Amino acid sequence: MKLAGKIAIVTGAASGIGEAIAKKLSSEGATVAICDLDHEGGIRVVEEIQFLGGTAAFYALDVTKEEQVQTTFRIVVEKYGKVDIMINNAGIGKAGTVVDQSEADWDLMMNVNAKGTFFGCKYAVKHMLEKEIRGSIINISSVAGMVGVLNRSGYCASKAAIVGLTKSVASDFAEKGIRVNSISPGTIESPWIAKILADQPDPQKMRVQMQQRQPIGRMGTPEEIANLACFLAGDEASFITGSNMVADGGLTAR
Numbered sequence: 001m002k003l004a005g006k007i008a009i010v011t012g013a014a015s016g017i018g019e020a021i022a023k024k025l026s027s028e029g030a031t032v033a034i035c036d037l038d039h040e041g042g043i044r045v046v047e048e049i050q051f052l053g054g055t056a057a058f059y060a061l062d063v064t065k066e067e068q069v070q071t072t073f074r075i076v077v078e079k080y081g082k083v084d085i086m087i088n089n090a091g092i093g094k095a096g097t098v099v100d101q102s103e104a105d106w107d108l109m110m111n112v113n114a115k116g117t118f119f120g121c122k123y124a125v126k127h128m129l130e131k132e133i134r135g136s137i138i139n140i141s142s143v144a145g146m147v148g149v150l151n152r153s154g155y156c157a158s159k160a161a162i163v164g165l166t167k168s169v170a171s172d173f174a175e176k177g178i179r180v181n182s183i184s185p186g187t188i189e190s191p192w193i194a195k196i197l198a199d200q201p202d203p204q205k206m207r208v209q210m211q212q213r214q215p216i217g218r219m220g221t222p223e224e225i226a227n228l229a230c231f232l233a234g235d236e237a238s239f240i241t242g243s244n245m246v247a248d249g250g251l252t253a254r
């Protein structure tokens, strides 16, 4: 129980990587605020955590709305007294090269991925400073923030913004004991990837391509990202801040 007594907010926690992170933090003793646009999925995750003896509650949240992020912090703090761990995970991806990416898709990805993470960091840091909490903030970026993934211009830009923001916030508040890190996953077998595969003319062929582009020869699991997030959230990572931790089965190694 490495996180006993800790309170965590996880955005995009109704599905995939966010769900796995919420469950992992709970399994280590943290109380978890499950935040998402998806009510049904969020309530399912809360019920599954409670079934296993954990403590969690669902909060409907659109991370692109500053007022909603601020209100969520207020309500979670009123209920649990504090927030020690902030996981900015909610994200969205739309395909397109710079030639054919629409302005609407660009704005959507920058709003959810970059601005949503900015709001999450802003209110987490404000709260941690006010309460003098030596907290941990973890932002979910992507290998697409490090290398040029084909046909993902806006997504790559929005995920690179998260890496830059993470380093900036980490530098500004390291002296206050607030640690801020990003995680850059490779391809992870989540509902998001299942939807991408289902839209392909030949999903099996695409699945094999996705597996083979990672030298380890398979996609990652949400639980493998959750293990890293849990490590960064806890005291074992006490000297790690401003890092972009890559978990990609070797994709960016070659």
Ligand code: NAP
Pocket: 011, 012, 013, 014, 015, 016, 017, 018, 035, 036, 037, 038, 041, 061, 062, 063, 064, 089, 090, 091, 092, 093, 112, 116, 140, 141, 142, 143, 184, 185, 186, 187, 188, 189, 190, 191, 192, 193
């Ligand atoms: P997922 O299964 O689609 O889960 C994302 C969750 O975020 C969904 O429940 C989604 O709700 C929610 N969400 C979307 N927009 C939101 C908003 N504005 N406010 C609050 N919640 C919102 O995706 P995932 O694969 O777990 O991805 C999670 C994160 O990992 C994302 O940031 C993604 O970029 C990153 N990532 C994923 C992979 C991968 O291969 N899966 C690789 C690298 C990085 P709705 O379903 O209602 O939209």
